[in-house]
Amino acid sequence: MDQSGAVAPFPYKPLYVQVRDQLVRRLIEGQWQPGQVIPSEMELAREVGVSQGTIRKALDAMTAENLLIRRQGRGTFVARPEESRILFQFFRLVPDDGDVTFPSSRILARCSEASGSREAATLGIAEGDEIWRIDRVRSLAETPSLVETIWLPAARFSGFGDLAEIPNNVYGLYSERWGITIARASEKLKAVAATCAEAPHLRCEVGAPLLEITRVALDLEGKPVELRVSRCLTGTIHYRSELG
């Protein structure tokens, strides 16, 4: 590994960060599949040519980013989006009584369209580029709780129209079908009034207060992959946020 920094001396990068970046690149290239074990610390140390301690720091950093899962006595595994732990990393709506439940989904529409200015800006594509759009209603505990629209750049999701069905957990689909891992997301929350488009699906009055969540989901490289707007009835559920 380049530890001297002779080629690019200014942006000094610690060795363990260089190792992390190299390992993330191998993840992106699909060298290790979700759920698989990666080589042990000792093997990686020999292979990369650094000490076990440096490999450990790189693996610990990736574990903190939810890319890996380490189990004492078993090994280091590539995180899988379909695991419940990862699911609730991105699903923050929980019933007021605290019992976590899996949502169910009903697809309303799936179509391709030309991207508007907002979709183009947030997804990093040109205005007018083809995008896929999915509308669906999601229920918690048999109660229709939110309507949401998902936009995906068609260029990264070829063959999307051929899918027979769209599963409830689309991040698992992105991973299995296109090898795209959602690493993190940033959300903006607002309170809005229900329109006549969504009120019937949520069985609420037009004008009822809804929680609007606008999410941009990013892949391992930090590139935007998905834009999603959800409008939620927060009668017996709420959005949970932990600070600190």
Added chain:
Amino acid sequence: MDQSGAVAPFPYKPLYVQVRDQLVRRLIEGQWQPGQVIPSEMELAREVGVSQGTIRKALDAMTAENLLIRRQGRGTFVARPEESRILFQFFRLVPDDGDVTFPSSRILARCSEASGSREAATLGIAEGDEIWRIDRVRSLAETPSLVETIWLPAARFSGFGDLAEIPNNVYGLYSERWGITIARASEKLKAVAATCAEAPHLRCEVGAPLLEITRVALDLEGKPVELRVSRCLTGTIHYRSELG
């Protein structure tokens, strides 16, 4: 340090966690004040009787918890609640255009009352115990944006009624006046309709959708210190949440 675990063998605690707990205890007892430098790694290692690497792991853990701030070449400092970095750790409402601004506050009322069941349950006190209550309106960029009520257990905030003024940043006040550090908080978000009590303050219609944030703030020991309910107009501002 107890590394053998002979006394309580079952809940195995790594040495660096024991060191962390010991250092946190010294923080709680007020041995090191916010903003102060604590001893260097080498000194602490000699003092506690473990290696420098173990001290480092303990200090790194506390840094990750926002209790300490480490600066290469200078030293390790106790985090101060009045620093802007810590302020925005707990203030997640930002203008849509992205420019972060400091809110200003106007106090509406300050009084003591008997705790109801909700306040008692969340603050860990008995129903009917005396609590302080503060009502205020906060503005972002000269626009009244939220009304909020804060409840504090009177037992932990003696002399609260004698304060001439209540500053905008109450967490700095808790720290300076009572030595209470807010370490983390958990928030529940809902969309609600504006009532006639808050509509005039926010210059909005009764029934307008508001973002309601219910926060329980915890101290260094994880004990609840403050209950706060904020109702926000999210016309040109939003609540920012980072996932992953």
Added chain:
DNA sequence: GAGTGGTCTAGACCACTTG
């Protein structure tokens, strides 16, 4: 018992800040 990750130690050197 063999292999994995987790902890702990000791020492060297690097990058940054201050006098």
Added chain:
DNA sequence: AAGTGGTCTAGACCACTCT
């Protein structure tokens, strides 16, 4: 130049899992 935190190494031992 001296002192701080940050990185890197090498080796030992511990706790856990599987065969």
